[in-house]
Amino acid sequence: MNQKFAQTSISLIARHLSIRSRIRTSNNMAFDLEDKLFSLSANGKVSELKSLISMSNIKLNASNQRGWTALMFAARNGHKDVVSLLVEKGANVEQQNGLGQTAYDIAAFWSQTAILSLLKQADTESQPTEPVHYFTVRHLDRANEKRKDLQWLKERLATSQLTTFILAFVKTFPVLTGDEKNYSVRKFLPKDLENFVDMENCEQSEIVFLGMRTNDETGKQECLFAVDISQETYTDIQAAFPNENLYVPKGLRDAFLLDSEEAALTGLAHSVLDWHRNCIFCQCCGYRTKFAHAGYKRECTNEDCRTVREVKNSSYLRLDPTIIVAVISTDKSKLLLAQGRRFIPNMWSCLAGFMEPGESIEDACRREVFEETGIRVGRVTYHSTQPWPFPTQIMIGLIGHATNTDITVDKSELSDAKWFSRSEVVQMMTRNHPHGYFNPPHNAIAHHLIKAFLHNTSSKI
Numbered sequence: 181m182n183q184k185f186a187q188t189s190i191s192l193i194a195r196h197l198s199i200r201s202r203i204r205t206s207n208n209m210a211f212d213l214e215d216k217l218f219s220l221s222a223n224g225k226v227s228e229l230k231s232l233i234s235m236s237n238i239k240l241n242a243s244n245q246r247g248w249t250a251l252m253f254a255a256r257n258g259h260k261d262v263v264s265l266l267v268e269k270g271a272n273v274e275q276q277n278g279l280g281q282t283a284y285d286i287a288a289f290w291s292q293t294a295i296l297s298l299l300k301q302a303d304t305e306s307q308p309t310e311p312v313h314y315f316t317v318r319h320l321d322r323a324n325e326k327r328k329d330l331q332w333l334k335e336r337l338a339t340s341q342l343t344t345f346i347l348a349f350v351k352t353f354p355v356l357t358g359d360e361k362n363y364s365v366r367k368f369l370p371k372d373l374e375n376f377v378d379m380e381n382c383e384q385s386e387i388v389f390l391g392m393r394t395n396d397e398t399g400k401q402e403c404l405f406a407v408d409i410s411q412e413t414y415t416d417i418q419a420a421f422p423n424e425n426l427y428v429p430k431g432l433r434d435a436f437l438l439d440s441e442e443a444a445l446t447g448l449a450h451s452v453l454d455w456h457r458n459c460i461f462c463q464c465c466g467y468r469t470k471f472a473h474a475g476y477k478r479e480c481t482n483e484d485c486r487t488v489r490e491v492k493n494s495s496y497l498r499l500d501p502t503i504i505v506a507v508i509s510t511d512k513s514k515l516l517l518a519q520g521r522r523f524i525p526n527m528w529s530c531l532a533g534f535m536e537p538g539e540s541i542e543d544a545c546r547r548e549v550f551e552e553t554g555i556r557v558g559r560v561t562y563h564s565t566q567p568w569p570f571p572t573q574i575m576i577g578l579i580g581h582a583t584n585t586d587i588t589v590d591k592s593e594l595s596d597a598k599w600f601s602r603s604e605v606v607q608m609m610t611r612n613h614p615h616g617y618f619n620p621p622h623n624a625i626a627h628h629l630i631k632a633f634l635h636n637t638s639s640k641i
């Protein structure tokens with residue numbers, strides 16, 4: 181009976197859609213396509229749907245006035261092939277209609293059991309569940325294979341088309357444009373910098389290739405590079421752009437208001453440029469090193485050096501794995517936070533520390549927490565990670581479960597450490613604490629670990 185009702189209601193919907201589309205004018209092409217997408221999905225016309233998707237630039241997650249998507253129509257009527265096709269082509273299985281139902285909820289309501297298992301599989305397999313932290317580079321094809329292709333790199337830097345952009349850094353800090361409240365990274369075209377940076381000899385100029393990405397507005401592929409320049413060159417560039425307010429922050433933290441994509445690119449470039457700046461001499465033999473692989477390698481110039489004869493990882497940029505942990509009391513009611521000796525006053529954060537060789541992540545966490553506070557941690561679970569470009573750390577975010585309560589503060593690392601109740605943590609997070617205490621901002625993974633404690637958002641708590 182359900183099926184019969186479904187067919188009737190779907191043909192009503194389809195009729196409604198076609199009436200709607202007839203009264204539209206021709207510049208409503210996109211809506212007409214969407215109507216077609218809905219009705220083909222609702223009616224299980226998989227091959228016609230396939231050609232519609234391949235022939236047009238259709239938005240698969242478009243919804244009608246009630247928030248229904250093509251996936252929901254197909255799920256409602258039990259069209260397995262259509263559901264598989266839409267999921268494969270990238271339909272969002274988590275999207276909700278006006279009543280807050282996902283395609284899965286709709287399939288469950290109409291007892292479309294075959295669809296339920298399909299959507300469940302798609303949900304668990306294709307949807308990333310980890311939070312994406314500030315400084316995480318996304319939507320960038322690092323195009324590793326192009327790093328050794330000098331000819332290709334030179335062509336990209338010689339192009340007069342608006343598809344190559346160079347981020348300039350002064351002693352590893354980014355050149356920004358705008359005012360102090362509303363700024364962005366200045367993306368130079370190669371011709372903007374041709375009088376200041378030798379583009380043809382991109383290896384000698386140490387121009388780092390960051391990767392490629394698609395511009396959302398133009399749909400074109402852009403190549404992104406980064407270059408470190410001296411203070412003098414920067415002064416000349418400023419003079420060449422007299423109508424622009426170019427400036428360089430004193431540190432990366434002074435650019436914390438950059439949007440997340442720009443911050444991530446800036447962080448990546450800063451890490452690489454900082455390494456070049458600090459590794460001009462070989463750590464094995466003391467000879468000069470030279471820039472290679474578009475910035476992802478530094479080779480020793482001494483042919484007899486061990487780093488040239490054998491594979492030595494000192495030729496490549498290293499990361500510092502660093503644990504950071506929200507330690508929760510045995511009764512789960514309190515959170516252990518600390519003030520680092522170099523923190524700004526009144527800021528309380530999670531405990532953190534560098535990993536050492538021969539340690540598992542869990543043991544590094546237990547050691548650091550014990551060293552700094554005397555608290556023993558038993559069970560440790562993973563939360564998420566954050567690239568932290570100061571200069572090249574990877575913060576490994578954890579939840580730790582304490583087995584004792586008495587704190588002994590290591591004064592060489594911390595000014596203080598305390599247990600905080602949930603309500604005090606809320607006061608700190610909302611900046612309403614009576615003593616003016618607060619927690620790190622959203623840019624830092626510490627903020628999200630503290631939030632996980634507050635909202636029990638991590639299944640690991």
Ligand SMILES: NC(=O)C1=CN([C@@H]2O[C@H](COP(=O)(O)OP(=O)(O)OC[C@H]3O[C@@H](n4cnc5c(N)ncnc54)[C@H](O)[C@@H]3O)[C@@H](O)[C@H]2O)C=CC1
Nearest residue numbers: 500502504529532533534568570575593620624625626627
């Ligand atoms: N993203 C975030 O939310 C947060 C990030 N952090 C980062 O975590 C880092 C580590 O935390 P700490 O408590 O400072 O570590 P820590 O507890 O291991 O102590 C730092 C000391 O360890 C030594 N050390 C060992 N390996 C080191 C390395 N590879 N680089 C520098 N020093 C090393 C130095 O003597 C340094 O003074 C901090 O530098 C900070 O940048 C810290 C808190 C929050």
Ligand SMILES: [Mg+2]
Nearest residue numbers: 533548552593
């Ligand atoms: Mg420590």
Ligand SMILES: [Mg+2]
Nearest residue numbers: 533534535548
């Ligand atoms: Mg340490």
Ligand SMILES: [Mg+2]
Nearest residue numbers: 531532533593
């Ligand atoms: Mg520490």
Ligand SMILES: [Zn+2]
Nearest residue numbers: 462465480485
């Ligand atoms: Zn060497």
